[in-house]
Amino acid sequence: MFRYTRFEKARIIGARALQIALGAPVLVDVPEGSTPLQAAIIEFEKGIIPITVIRPS
Template sequence: MSDQESRETYGSDDKTFEEHQEEILLEEADVDGRIKEPEQEAEKRYTSPIMTKFERAKILGIRAQQISMSAPIMVEYGDETDPVEIAKKELKEKKTPLIVLRRLPDNTYEKWAVKDLINFYD
């Protein structure tokens, strides 16, 4: 699909379909594995602090892929070699170095650190 066709299909702006979807970003980690806190104040947030099952699936998939490509692991993993299980352990211990970017109806975004989200799916 050409760029012109994608603009006609998804709207006249310069964004592609993928840019309109909910995004999960990897933020720069410190040497200690700590991530920068989202700059947004907690009282200014509009969305719920509950992680959706879709966010959980995407977080685990992205993080497992990073681990399989030799990214630093943030938890003690012992004899575990499966990247998905290591990613689940990181998520359970709230040490996943990712930021969820939620798009709001007014085309602004909210940043949520994964450690700040409540996960009911463990």
């Protein structure tokens, strides 16, 4: 998996959690009663968040 900085990781997880909170489908099976943040963290750890990072060169 690509290595992200802590700032990129926070931005990716936060953006995905917001998407989930606003009704986007969760791409993994999460335990009952999980928060959008927990679901986003699980997705990030499995490497399936549909968000890309473009770094300036």
